[in-house]
Amino acid sequence: MSSALTRRGAAVLLAAAGCLGLFAAQARATELFVTNEIDDTVTVLNGQNYKVIATIPTDQRPRGIVATPDHKYVLVCDGDSSNIDVIDVKTLKVVRRIDTGPDPETLAMSPSGDKVYVSNENNALVTVINFATGKWITQVPVGIEPEGLAVTRHGHTVVVVSETTSMAHFIDTKTWKVVANVLVDTRPRIAEFTPDQHWLWVSSEVGGTVSVINPRTHKIVHIIYFHIPGVDREYIGPVGVRFTTDGRLAFVALGRANRVAVINAKTYRVEKYILVGQRPWQMMFSPHRRRLFVVNGLTNDVTIIDVSSLQPVRSVPVGRLPWGIAVIP
Amino acid sequence: MRRAARTLALLTLVLLASVSASAAYAAPVAAGGTGLKTFHIIVLRKRYHFNPETLPSLLESHPANLGVAGAEEATYELNTAGKFIGWDFKLDVITVPDGGNLLAAAQKLLAHGPRIIIADLKANDLLTLSDLPAAKNAVILDMRTIDDSLRQQDCRANTFHLLPSQAMRTDALAQYLVLKRWTHWFIIQGPTPQDAVYAADIRRSAQRYGAHIAAEKVYNYNPGSRRSDTGYQQIQTQMPLATEVDADYDVIFVADETDLFGDYLPYNTFAARPVVGTQGLVATAWSPAYQEYAALQMQQRFDLFAHRRMTELDYGGWLAVRIVGNAVMRADITTPVPMRKYLRSKDFLVQGYKGQGLNFRRWDQQLRQPVLLMTPLMTVSISPQHGFLHPGYTTDTLGFDKPETKCHLH
Structure with missing residues (x-):
């Protein structure tokens, strides 16, 4: 940690001395921020050599994590402390805490970064917070055990999935009303829009499927199933969903099947299953989506997948029961 | 039921202190929602005499709504989804006193009701219900018993068992x-x-x-x-x-x-x-101390609703209602014959906070499920244990597998 700060400190000094353009580009290597649910910490990894730069203490039970659109902060939901930790990516310290109401599980930000959306798992609510002031704008009642959130590119719609009600709820951000509810397979965890915004993919952990929803008609257009030779159906628990920039490939983390499925996002055919660590849930790309980082909850590590070859290239230890990941370019 | 409610005074859920009951039960905003169809979920229940003085520990209690509270909580949960897709679920609990006329109550239900019945009955009473001629094409969800005999020689084609057998x-x-x-x-x-x-x-x-x-x-x-x-x-x-x-x-x-x-x-x-x-x-199948696979959220919801801890019998009632709700909402099934077919099919699956979907064994209509190994305060493990294999479902390593069943359904 100290060496990282020294490096950053030096960079800041040199930048101040007038070498701004040159050094600003060199000083900031990509960094990975991983929440460790049991340790109450965030592990920060260097995105080139994957060495641990820092272990940041958080409040209790950190799970959901996102970077602000300007990449200045990383926000962490502390489920058992009812708040968000705001980590300054320069100092790697928690600089602020935002009250979220009880049991925040995960969060998303508006495209401009002015609003934070939090799913309050225990109270069937989405809390909308003004990021600058920390004040609550509203709370939207949704289904039971809300979790994954997705925001459209222009920020007009927020989707939240509820694990026990098994629905994707579409919230209009002008009126803060739920405008549509789509019943999906059992225990939905994550919602993710395709890069062209034409489709919404929702993973169902217990149902073992991914539903592809037309966000204009709110109808399911396709259901993706997974069949892995030698793995019992009950162990296939889809959670994290990510798309390549061109929208051609989708990656779906399959939980206790210990694999990430690679899916042709146009034909919905599963092209490959990549073996990773145990119980992968959340995933995030490197800045140019050349690498996919897969967080393995039970093996306490992150598997790094090379996106062009679709091969796992490395795994890196983090804290205990790692849950979510954010990447700062 | 082997375990009455264990009210462990020492264990306080600190988390609950900050959760307001009204917020937890705020209903989702309805989108349009007019003309809901009502579906009545029926629980037939005998209130068996029980003397709480016979409980060996002072920390144990025997609340009057044991079991049925789980069914009530599940009905609330169903309605959070139901109202969005046109269903309003009502829970009708028919309680027969100990020594009361179960036969008459059952006959009345079967003559007028939807013939999909959740039974909170002990083994003998369950068989009385299952064997009524009017129940021939009914679906009975047994939320209470654990008796092997009901899954073996005394199994019935109209009866599905939710809790793990002995x-x-x-x-x-x-x-x-x-x-x-x-x-x-x-x-x-x-x-x-x-x-x-x-x-x-x-x-x-x-x-x-x-x-x-x-x-x-x-x-x-x-x-x-x-x-x-x-x-x-x-x-x-x-x-x-x-x-x-x-x-x-x-x-x-x-x-x-x-x-x-x-x-x-x-x-x-x-x-x-x-x-x-x-x-x-x-x-x-359940313990108030169990919190894996998001069971923590279930425990907290139940406590807010019933103001006590959730027991295995409450879990049985909860599962039964969720199963009926799944059939109604996901498969549009409201009558017993298609219901039975659906419950026996590969399409059926219910979520029970065990990290995997649960379905029924076709040979004895027992719900497949991982089984918790618990001390009064802690989860020690969950079986099946790693390394015990089965060509079908690993959970079929628990209990009577197909080759050894004495149940022959027609």
Whole structure:
């Protein structure tokens, strides 16, 4: 940690001395921020050599994590402390805490970064917070055990999935009303829009499927199933969903099947299953989506997948029961 | 039910303090929502006489809404989704007093109701219901019993069983004991016929998993007055005598389905050995101490709703209502014949906070499920244990598998 700060400190000094353009580009290597649910910490990894730069203490039970659109902060939901930790990516310290109401599980930000959306798992609510002031704008009642959130590119719609009600709820951000509810397979965890915004993919952990929803008609257009030779159906628990920039490939983390499925996002055919660590849930790309980082909850590590070859290239230890990941370019 | 509600005063859920009940039960905003169709979910229940004074521990209680509270909570949950897709679920609980006329109540229900019935009945009463001519094409969801006989020779084509059978429970414990290499067992068996069934299951599990019965004893414990001062002195004398055997063993496997003496065994045994079985380390579908696979959220919701802890019987009621709701909402099924077909099909699946979808075994209509191994305060493990394999479902390593079933449904 100290060496990282020294490096950053030096960079800041040199930048101040007038070498701004040159050094600003060199000083900031990509960094990975991983929440460790049991340790109450965030592990920060260097995105080139994957060495641990820092272990940041958080409040209790950190799970959901996102970077602000300007990449200045990383926000962490502390489920058992009812708040968000705001980590300054320069100092790697928690600089602020935002009250979220009880049991925040995960969060998303508006495209401009002015609003934070939090799913309050225990109270069937989405809390909308003004990021600058920390004040609550509203709370939207949704289904039971809300979790994954997705925001459209222009920020007009927020989707939240509820694990026990098994629905994707579409919230209009002008009126803060739920405008549509789509019943999906059992225990939905994550919602993710395709890069062209034409489709919404929702993973169902217990149902073992991914539903592809037309966000204009709110109808399911396709259901993706997974069949892995030698793995019992009950162990296939889809959670994290990510798309390549061109929208051609989708990656779906399959939980206790210990694999990430690679899916042709146009034909919905599963092209490959990549073996990773145990119980992968959340995933995030490197800045140019050349690498996919897969967080393995039970093996306490992150598997790094090379996106062009679709091969796992490395795994890196983090804290205990790692849950979510954010990447700062 | 073996376990009455354990109200563990020492364990306080700090989390709950900050959760307001009104916020937790705020209903989702309806989108349009007019012209809801109403579906009545029926629970037929006998209020069996139970004297709470017979509970060995002061921390145990026997609330009046045991079981039915789980069904009520599940009905609320169903309606959070139902109202969005055109369904309004109502829970109708028909309670027959102990000694009341169950037959008349059942006949009336079958003549007028939807013939999809959740039964909160003991084995004999369940068979009375299942065997009524009017119930021939009904669907009965048994939320209460654990009896092997109802999954074996006394199985019925119209009846589905939600809680793990006694045999599933001894197998769940056996897998864990074998994994620990605690393979020599001393069975101490109580006086009831159910204890004899459970003891036979222990022997069966030993044979299946390569363990050995080092000793066996039947103990005819007469409880007398439970609540007396200095009662522990009697216990301290009686339990070592009851557990003194000339054999070497790793664990005491107790078969005491009615909680007569099993809870007195730990720390009172002749030899320093752990106690497993119907007391000590128990196998169960649910415990108020269980929090894995998001069960924490279920526990907290139930506590907000019922103001007490969720027991296995509450879980049975909860599961039964969720199963009916799944069929109505996901498959648009409201009548018993398609319901039975659906529950037996590969399309059916219910979420039960066990990390995997649960469905029914076709041969005896027992719900497949991982089984929890619990102490009163902690989850010790969940079976099936790693390494026990099955060509179909690994959960079919627990209880009566297809080749050994005595159930022949028509």
